[in-house]
Every structure is written in structure tokens, then in C-alpha cells.
Amino acid sequence: xxxxxxxxxxxQAVNPYIKLYRPVNNIMASLAVVAGAFIAVGxxxxxxxxxxxxxxxxxxxxxxxxxxxxxxxxxxxxRRNHPERPIPSGKIGAKTALRLGILSxxxxxxxxxxxxxxxxxxxxxxxxxxxxxxFSFKKKGLPGNMEISILVGMLFLFGGASxxxxxxxxxxxIMASFATFGREIVKDIEDMGGDTDRRTLPKRIGREKAGLVxxxxxxxxxxxxxxxxxxxxxxxxxxxxxxxxxxxxYTAYLALTxxxxxxxxxxxxxxxxxxxxxxxxxxx
Numbered sequence: 702x703x704x705x706x707x708x709x710x711x712x713q714a715v716n717p718y719i720k721l722y723r724p725v726n727n728i729m730a731s732l733a734v735v736a737g738a739f740i741a742v743g744x745x746x747x748x749x750x751x752x753x754x755x756x757x758x759x760x761x762x763x764x765x766x767x768x769x770x771x772x773x774x775x776x777x778x779x780r781r782n783h784p785e786r787p788i789p790s791g792k793i794g795a796k797t798a799l800r801l802g803i804l805s806x807x808x809x810x811x812x813x814x815x816x817x818x819x820x821x822x823x824x825x826x827x828x829x830x831x832x833x834x835x836f837s838f839k840k841k842g843l844p845g846n847m848e849i850s851i852l853v854g855m856l857f858l859f860g861g862a863s864x865x866x867x868x869x870x871x872x873x874x875i876m877a878s879f880a881t882f883g884r885e886i887v888k889d890i891e892d893m894g895g896d897t898d899r900r901t902l903p904k905r906i907g908r909e910k911a912g913l914v915x916x917x918x919x920x921x922x923x924x925x926x927x928x929x930x931x932x933x934x935x936x937x938x939x940x941x942x943x944x945x946x947x948x949x950x951y952t953a954y955l956a957l958t959x960x961x962x963x964x965x966x967x968x969x970x971x972x973x974x975x976x977x978x979x980x981x982x983x984x985x
Contacts, residue, residue: 721769730853734757734760739979774836827859857978877974879921884968934981942981945970
């Protein structure tokens with residue numbers, strides 16, 4: 702196991718395309734889609750595996766395309782903030798990253814036609830949000846944070862839509878959106894020094910007030926986490942989501958004191974929350 706982990710870390714270091722595409726993040730996003738499908742139909746998912754797998758593939762491609770497009774748009778800022786990334790380090794050309802990003806964003810739409818009409822609609826909306834974010838709203842700070850939060854929440858809706866029951870995933874979508882919004886704010890606090898071309902919330906209202914906004918978003922996600930248990934999710938969900946909630950409490954505290962650590966801790970809490978969603982859906 703240790704040798705596999707070392708190999709993975711080495712691959713990330715030597716292969717710039719892995720760093721550009723960020724497959725670990727893409728797999729996490731795909732798991733959110735699978736969780737959304739489980740939430741929507743429970744064990745009835747066994748008859749829907751084709752659609753679920755296609756939906757997971759769509760999200761893997763879409764997320765990877767968004768990562769590549771993000772690195773292309775941010776290539777000048779990354780020379781200051783993240784010079785180790787593939788484009789500023791010179792390991793991948795900017796046009797190559799752009800082509801990969803566009804291709805990965807185009808492919809999901811035709812795949813969606815093999816799922817259902819609702820899936821196609823969600824994919825089209827997500828692509829519009831992603832493109833408008835990268836080329837417009839990202840620089841405006843808060844609107845861009847909101848777009849990314851909506852996109853993450855849509856993962857669960859998309860999973861539900863792939864099996865014909867998106868409505869049941871709504872509360873999970875909202876929780877994911879709040880958690881993501883909090884993480885986006887603390888990431889902007891962390892990058893205040895290098896974000897010279899963006900009007901982020903921390904720059905508008907200051908580090909401390911922005912930290913309060915981020916902490917409030919994390920607490921909003923926590924406040925909603927008991928609702929699924931009241932709607933039939935089992936004790937396994939409650940036990941695991943309580944662990945996520947404790948980490949979110951700590952993350953909210955860190956949003957006021959250590960933005961860098963807060964955004965990393967938020968990612969852990971979100972992963973544990975995703976496991977809770979999956980565990981709960983198996984008992985639903």
C-alpha cells in the first residue's frame with residue numbers, strides 16, 4: 702500500500718497532465734453523483750447502473766475540463782501564487798491546456814443524451830455556469846464563489862436526475878453548496894496577497910469579516926445536517942455526519958484564525974460528509 706502511495710505521489714510530481722486535470726478531485730465529484738443517485742432511489746439503484754456510470758463519467762470529464770480551463774485563465778496569477786503548476790512552470794503550454802479544457806467540457810453534453818433529458822438540461826446549465834465563471838464572474842469575487850457553490854450542489858441533483866428523482870437530493874445539494882461557499886471564502890482569504898486581479902470578498906470587507914461569512918456558511922451546512930436523519934436516513938448516517946459536523950465546527954473557528962488550514966480542513970469535512978451521505982443512502 703505504501704509503495705502504491707509513493708508511486709502516486711511521484712506520478713503527480715513528474716506528470717504535469719495529472720496535476721492539470723487533478724483526477725482525485727474529479728473522482729470525489731463523481732462519487733458525489735453516485736451518492737446523489739443512491740439518495741434518490743436507495744437500493745433501487747441496481748437497475749440504474751448504466752445511467753449512474755454515465756453520469757459519473759460526465760462529471761469526471763466536466764470537472765477535469767474545468768480544472769484545465771481554470772489553470773489556463775489563471776496562468777498569470779499562478780506565476781505569483783502557484784508557480785509550480787503546469788502552465789507557469791512551462792511543463793504544459795497554455796493553448797494545450799485550453800484545448801484539453803474545452804474538449805473535456807464539450808464531451809459531457811452528447812453523453813448526457815444517453816442518460817435522459819433532465820440530465821442534458823443540468824449539463825447545459827453547468828457548462829454555462831462554468832464558462833461564465835472562468836471568463837467573467839471569477840474576477841468579481843463573491844458572484845464567482847456563489848457559482849462554484851451552486852456547481853458543487855448540482856452534483857447531487859445530477860446524480861438524482863440520472864435515476865429520475867432529483868427532488869430527493871435537494872437538501873444534500875444545499876448542504877454541499879453552503880460548505881463549498883465557506884471553503885471558497887477562506888481560500889480567497891488565503892490568497893489575498895496574490896489576488897491582484899480579483900475583487901474578492903476579503904478585499905472588499907476585510908479578512909476578519911470575510912472569515913465570519915465563511916464560518917457562517919460552514920455552520921449553515923451543519924445546521925441542515927440533521928434533516929436527512931429525520932427523513933429516514935439511518936443511524937450510520939447520523940454517526941458519520943456528526944464527525945463531519947465536529948470538523949466543520951473546527952473549520953469555522955479556523956476561518957477566523959488560519960484560512961490556509963481552514964480550507965484544507967473543510968475539504969476533509971466535506972469528504973467525511975460525502976461518506977455519511979453514501980452510508981445513509983444504503984439504509985434509506
